[in-house]
Amino acid sequence: MSTLKCECGHVNPVGTELCERCGKPFDEKDQGILYMRYEGAALRSRKKNKTFVDYIWNFFASVKVGVGLLVITLIVSMFGTIYPQQMYIPATADPYQYYPDQYGFAGFLYVSLGFHQMYSSWWYITLLLLSGISIVVSSIDRGIPLYRSLKNQQVRRHPRFMQRQRISGRVVVDDPEQTLANVADVLKSMRYKVMTGEKAVMGEKNRFSRWGAYVVHLGLIVLLLGALLRILPGFSMDQYVWIRDGETVPVPGTENKYYIKSEGFEVEFYEQNDEEGPLIPEEFRTEAVLYENMATQSGQRELREIKRHTIRVNDPLRHEGLSFYQSDYKMNEFSQFTFALTHQESGEEVGLVEIDLFDPASEYDLGNGFKVELVEYYPDFELDAKKEPQTKSPIPNNPAFIFRVITPDNPAGETSMVLIQQTIVAPGAENEYALKIKNIAFNNVTGLMVRTERSLPIIYFGLALIMLGLVISFYWQHKRIWVQEQDGAIMLAAYTHKNWFSFKQEVERLIDLTGLPLDKRTLDKEVPMDE
Amino acid sequence: MRNRWIRIIVLGVIFLAVASAFIAAYTADDSPFDVGDLAPDFTLLNLDGEPVSLKDFRGQGVMLNFWATNCPPCREEMPAIERQYQQYKDKGIQILAINIAESRLVASRFKDRYDLTFPILLDEDRSVTQRYGIIPIPTSFFIDKDGYVVAKVQSMMTDEMIKAHLEAIVP
Amino acid sequence: MNEQLISYSSKSLLIAFFLYLVAIVFFVITITGRRMEQERREALKQKWGRLGFGVAALGSIFHLLYWILRWVGKGSAPVSSMFEFMSLLALAIVLGYLVIYWLYRSTALGVFTLPLVVSLLGWAAVFDKTPQPLIPALQSHWLTLHVSVVALGEGLFAVGFAAGLMYLIRTVDQDNPLWHRRLLEICMALIFMLIAFIGLSILFTAMGYEAQFNYVNERGQEQTLTYTLPPVVGPKDGEYLTPERMQPLVEAPTWLKGREAPRKLNTIVWSVVVGALLYLVIRLISKKPIAERLKSLLADLSPALLDEICYRAIIIAFPIFTLGGLVFAMIWAEEAWGRFWGWDPKEVWALITWLFYAAYIHLRLGRGWHGAKSAWLAVLGFIIIMFNLVFVNLVIAGLHSYVSG
Structure with missing residues (x-):
């Protein structure tokens, strides 16, 4: 590989535009303002495509390609918000039916193109990955040469480098040496880092700001990696659990390692000023206890309490990466019925039958020869297609009972069926006794989301890097001022990468403080825009 | 030359990372174990309140049937399971019907109504149901004499289907 | 809920509103007076400009007072209804203007930013002003941080927009x-x-x-x-x-x-x-054309300065917007819903805004993207923000649709 040797003796990589050490522009013909963005360093991607690897590299290193990917992602993302994504439509709905029904032909197109699950589609993820590659490659392509250039720079610059800076001037003074010493002092007082060389002074400030962009890019890559890791098994879990007041259930997705108990769910509402408006909830709250199960076999419990927490919205229970979020609830589910066994004619109560709807007994002995047998129990009663009594679900939404009442007078017993609202007497029997509902107890049920997000620290670390990079890149700026003696005159040049107006004021202050007889009006060579 | 190799390595690493991410994403599997794996052991109570463990039946072929009374296809396949149980119970086959989170009364009344003779176990808190990653019911597992899952069926079964699967796990 | 304080806060906002109106009048004076001789005009510009700035700064103090009083009176940060957000955004624009003034001493920017502030306040007044109790999902300090930091960022983007628009008007002519x-x-x-x-x-x-x-x-x-x-x-x-x-x-x-x-x-x-x-x-x-009519009023301003102000406002805004719109939003979403990112339409639009300004910043790196193109992008960026505020609330139902929006 050939190299480029500068007259100052420094050996530069091929493709260098400005000598890394003295800044001499290798292009001798051009006389305009130097393009300093990457210090004229030899960017790999600026070279001609030779091999396939070069081609791929140059493609991803291009800022144009990077911006292109950004803009494509941006536009594509917009389309995904035209209609709700699949996760925001009812879970039971078939998307291929739902979208056309709701939105007509446009909905049909939307779902046909796969826009209803755009953000997890392979092409959207590919777009993000391509952006990721572009970030990595362009950062390496620019960052390393830039670092080399800034590390190798020397104080004394080539006169043509000085001359072709946007801010530059030349003036003859009586005592150049004294002037340079003066400049060094003033730069120091302006909190510049001052370096002196052979009849030359350089003030530099905030070089780290140049690395901000690379820190942001690193943060973005960490963020992308964190997001990618989520798809590995065990990294991310999304489960749901319903718990009745007082119930202890295994935590789904943990292979029964954890159990969780609800000691009660409550809703509180804001006090109502006027009678009209709807009640506004103030707090949803579950008193939760988390247990670890020491038993190794499923179905066995040896619970050890590890944590108690009142779960509220915005205040989840967390334990070792496992988080429980308040998500939903059901109020007033039936939990217990109390019946009074009543003599029909006299209205006299023989005794009470308390039935736990989740664990009813098969027989209730009321003493004195009175017994109530629970012949059948349907927690959620319905008649199926064959007109046979069945239960629709295991939850006692609509409990139905068939009882046999055994009395001292009637050991064979009489049968009756009880639904919540009415008592149906078994056909053909004129019942002497009836079971009348005396009391109903209710339960609340809490719905908790169970999540594990092991990539969360990575995501937050990525975000922190992004913020750090953005702040150092945008709230500081790299400034350099060169002053040197050249053929008996003093040359001044200054460079920054943004916010020239503020920087120019700083250079003007330097001129004022040192008393250099430079004309401030001709300092900035940039032609005022559009004039 | 050195630079070129660095670039090839950088691009190669990126390519590998992307490819493996895609492979991981599109082969990800939610079920806790697959056919061919060892069936997780459990201990549940039967209708008489006695504990029953899966490992007690090592050496026998075991069919696990997850069901509930509120599931019509579960109700429908029960007579077929009972008929096959009668055929195979003396050939080293055990059938365990795991009732999902219903009360003892409901399950035992159902057993009486359908004249079922194989053991019914109560998974009161769904821990076994969750451990086995049951989504639709009925779901049945066929486990060989060494405790390995030979087949998983996530639908209602006919006599012929049950017979064919049981045949495969006869010790 | 302290009704007294809330009523004081409304009065304070009204005072701020009128102070802004007065400031606009002063700023308009600075850009008129074409026929005067150069020197007198400079002196006049200085005087009225400073006065305008002072009145605007005073207005912002009352505006801030409104915010604090309402916060104390309501017991939770006033960031949860459309009225509250709009008036916060207006405050953020004023603050953005003050920051840029501090950096560049440009009074003329007030001619465009303050009318924007007044418009937003007028707009805010249309929405329901009664403080509503917070539903549980909104009871979070992260919400306060998220919304107020986003508003601050968007306020600075709005200043960038104003500078961009001024640049475009300043440079409009037959050659365009x-x-x-x-x-x-x-x-x-x-x-x-x-x-x-x-x-x-x-x-x-x-x-x-x-x-x-x-x-x-x-x-x-x-x-x-x-x-x-x-x-x-x-x-x-x-x-x-x-x-x-x-x-x-x-x-x-x-x-x-x-x-x-x-x-x-x-x-x-x-x-x-x-x-x-x-x-x-x-x-x-x-x-x-109206832009050409306005152009003559801006003749004193240097396009290069406007271009730099526009860029500067945006790069100051970008990290703030990132912090509020992405970082705090993710932390809050994780705590409230158990996921840090859910592709809710408003989230996606925040991402779109972020990507847009990221593209803007990268384009500015290249030669040939200063000046008009860059100013157009600044204008477009703010249109995206307003679109997000108005359109997403109108057409799409999501987590972010404000109750009285």
């Missing part, structure tokens, strides 16, 4: 391509529509106009819809409860899924029509 001049006129017309919207809202609210419908809303529930502007666009199959008022001419399409979408669509139709009329009338009077 036709699309450039046309587009600039469209921007002017859009501004008139915004003015029309605010004017109409204030006018009809003052008159106490009301028309009501019963209709089935986007979630399939029966609802009463109250219009404060005459209903040109009525809800689909609505039952008109106030037949003595104007009959609606058309029905709103049902694919608008935002809360009270027919009413909002009606408002937009009104604003567009009246704004367009207003524009045409003024265009006829001025006999010249």
